[in-house]
Amino acid sequence: MPNAASTDRPVIRIGTRGSQLATTQAQGIADRLTANGHPAELVIITTAGDTSTAPVAQIGVGVFTTAIRTALRNGECDVAIHSYKDLPTAPEADLAMGAVPTRVDPRDALVSRGGLVLGELPAGSTIGTSSPRRAAQLKAQGLGLEIRPLRGNLDSRLGRVANGELDAVVVARAGLVRIGRADEVSEALDPTVMLPAPAQGALAVECLADDAELVRILAELDDPSTRAAVDAERAVLATLEAGCTAPVGAIAEVVDSIDSDGRIFAELSLRAGVAAEDGSDVIRASVVGPVEKAVQLGKDLAAELLELGAAEYVPKA
Numbered sequence: 001m002p003n004a005a006s007t008d009r010p011v012i013r014i015g016t017r018g019s020q021l022a023t024t025q026a027q028g029i030a031d032r033l034t035a036n037g038h039p040a041e042l043v044i045i046t047t048a049g050d051t052s053t054a055p056v057a058q059i060g061v062g063v064f065t066t067a068i069r070t071a072l073r074n075g076e077c078d079v080a081i082h083s084y085k086d087l088p089t090a091p092e093a094d095l096a097m098g099a100v101p102t103r104v105d106p107r108d109a110l111v112s113r114g115g116l117v118l119g120e121l122p123a124g125s126t127i128g129t130s131s132p133r134r135a136a137q138l139k140a141q142g143l144g145l146e147i148r149p150l151r152g153n154l155d156s157r158l159g160r161v162a163n164g165e166l167d168a169v170v171v172a173r174a175g176l177v178r179i180g181r182a183d184e185v186s187e188a189l190d191p192t193v194m195l196p197a198p199a200q201g202a203l204a205v206e207c208l209a210d211d212a213e214l215v216r217i218l219a220e221l222d223d224p225s226t227r228a229a230v231d232a233e234r235a236v237l238a239t240l241e242a243g244c245t246a247p248v249g250a251i252a253e254v255v256d257s258i259d260s261d262g263r264i265f266a267e268l269s270l271r272a273g274v275a276a277e278d279g280s281d282v283i284r285a286s287v288v289g290p291v292e293k294a295v296q297l298g299k300d301l302a303a304e305l306l307e308l309g310a311a312e313y314v315p316k317a
């Protein structure tokens, strides 16, 4: 039975990429909307990122997201779902971030043949990633690993370990969780070793800003803690004027703090870093502050990174 929030609106059409990962995460949102009394279905949209296997650094910003936003603006769908980390940081005045649902594990994951953890991989092991952020942080570990390019869907990336082409790959753990393959993770990489991409593991659920009814419906799916964390992480990226392929990592979490009277209150803990592409240096900084100051915390932390020399390692977006 539809609940009190139900409306007479036609079925909500959710635009998503067609990969197994994308459709799984979009179906999760469709199911939640339907359960809330707002029937929803998926509309598959092909993006430049799906039709090219060139490194994202070459195809450019927005490869996975532009086509979905265009479909939203053209009325081919009512809602656009993106992996939040794929979204450019530039604001879009005609679009609303209707919901940032509770994120899954933001960490990167090592998937290696034989289940070896990072510290067990022998020097000379080949490790697949086309992400400058992952490559730089792996090189900074000084383990003598050989970085190899890696694109394609999750299934084909993992396949290159299984078929012996590579000794290991690094991918977002969230992707593996969403497609039900978290058991293949050899090691969830701690952020002190590998800072994840800003917004990794989070979804962006957008609609047109002037669709007030849909803005209200989507708000039911919002997780304010995830939204604050992602806002802080992306403020770091935006302030550094770095693109999604820059060697910039950031992770924020809402944590419990305790005041001088012993009262527990929520704060936002934010860590971020910028790595030299060759792994010769990683500049890191961290801050803890009010959750409602998420964006300012991110801006301030980026300013601190710049003071520490980050600009040298950040290619302009």
Ligand SMILES: NCc1[nH]cc(CCC(=O)O)c1CC(=O)O
Pocket: 083, 084, 085, 086, 170, 171, 172, 174, 175, 199, 200, 201, 202, 203
């Ligand atoms: N850049 C592609 C991309 N966009 C989102 C994810 C994973 C899931 C997520 O972070 O939400 C991936 C794959 C990866 O980085 O391994």
